[in-house]
Amino acid sequence: MYHVLIAEDEMMFRMMLKSTVNWAKLNMKVVSDVSNGADGWTAYQQVKPDIVITDLRMPVMDGLDFIVKIRESDEQQSKIVVLTCLDDFDMVRTALKYGVSDYILKLTMTPDEIDSVLNRLVKELEKEGRTIQTDAQMEWDRDVQKEILIKDYLFRRRYFVEEFTGKAEELQLRLQPSKGIAGVMMEIDHFELLQEKFKDLKGQIIKMSLLNVLEEIMSGFRRGESIHDSDSRYFILANCAKVEELFPLLEHIKKVMKTYFNMTVTFGISSLHIGFERLKSVYTECSTALEQKFFRGLGTLNEYKTSDSKDSHLSSYLLNGGDQDWLTSDSRRKILYDKLRQIGGFRSEERQQVIWLFMQGLHRITYSLRLTGDAVSELVYTYTELMAKSETLEELFAFFEAFVEEIHRLRSRNQMSKEVSRVMEWMEEHYKESVDLHQAAEKVNLSYNHLSMLFKKEAGISFSDYLQQIRIEKAKELLLKSDKKLYDIMEEAGFTDQSYFSRLFKKVVGVRPSEFKKSWAKEV
Structure with missing residues (x-):
């Protein structure tokens, strides 16, 4: 392989150069890379490279002095490529007098340009009859x-x-x-x-x-x-x-x-x-x-510390469902955040437990504030994705606070009338029963048609769809928090037909009730 020496004081640029070129394909190997001309000269004397790629402006000894030393030593046997900036052309002109083969502008350099320059040098070396230096590890570095x-x-x-x-x-x-x-x-x-x-x-x-x-x-x-x-x-x-x-x-x-x-x-x-x-x-x-x-x-x-065989305080706290007041109260959320920061003895699986708690919080806060519609669903989806990728507890807190702020901003733009708010509260109390829009209209002294239009305008969905949403959310909560049979969960959520419940759940959630429970169990 033809041996290459790189002299470049910017570490990031030097490493990028070493990494972006397919040296093996060019039948080359970087045998040394240094950060200044003085180290370059020492390395040059040791490895006798076929090609030298050097910056011009470097500490200790600049590239021009390095090139002069090379030419005084090897009588133009090594091929030299200069790395330069736009304001270095006076130095470039001087370097060309010493038989530099080519120069490359660092700011506009591309992998294709480097390959083109190096391929041309290989052809020159071959034409000159330069033998390839043997390397016991030619295939693998x-x-x-x-x-x-x-x-x-x-x-x-x-x-x-x-x-x-x-x-x-x-x-x-x-x-x-x-x-x-x-x-x-x-x-x-x-x-x-x-x-x-x-x-x-x-x-x-x-x-x-x-x-x-x-x-x-x-x-x-x-x-x-x-x-x-x-x-x-x-x-x-x-x-x-x-x-x-x-x-x-x-x-x-x-x-x-x-x-x-x-x-x-x-x-x-x-x-x-x-x-x-x-x-x-x-x-x-x-x-x-x-x-x-x-x-x-x-x-x-x-x-690394050996884990405590006992459950940590965090596990016990989360398994008990946490403190539900934290969802809608700024002060209660601060208490929760401080408690999570202070709890010690974390186990690896508890990261997912904490994320799960906050993901559930997204759904519960929209439910407790009676928010619906495509904009809310999109917001929940976006922040669920962000929180799932949280790398730290602080990032998780920040995403949840950003969500709360967005939700309150959305809510302030869509304030509901007292009639629709009262109907929603009534539905949440009586979702297990056979409720309908006629009953709701009587509760708030509005006509059936007037309430139907008002509800859809303010809630973003129809009365029946909102009732289904309440029941599905209740079913999801029961699936995650209890070991009851599916039939009992269905009844507690207000459904009477198991086949219809299963179809509707899959339509709304994307998976069947049993699959939903299994998927969350894996996350936690």
């Missing part, structure tokens, strides 16, 4: 092989511990099984925002960029290995005598991610283990520790 090895051992059961130990020695893993090993699961907070920033929906550019950054940091600290775990997660393994020794490393990673990618990351940290046979426990523990992010917030360091 060492870092890729390390990731495959760790994943094969952790997830695919491909190796016994002795075999893994031998392979680890071959690949020179920066891990010693005889010393303490701790694991860290790093998660990118709000990963979708980073995808939008990079315009990388598949996440491949982000993955390669972050792995390169982590490798650079781990090498600098001379400890441990890092691999990609899932879309937004990266798994780090490192030797240490106690877990606290890793905190400076993690704080440095946080700082780098914020500085170069403008993002925060959250960590889950395992306890200390001895021996490669404990790596699976290490992985499980740091994954479990990361789940505390929901309750402790973004950008936190969360250490």
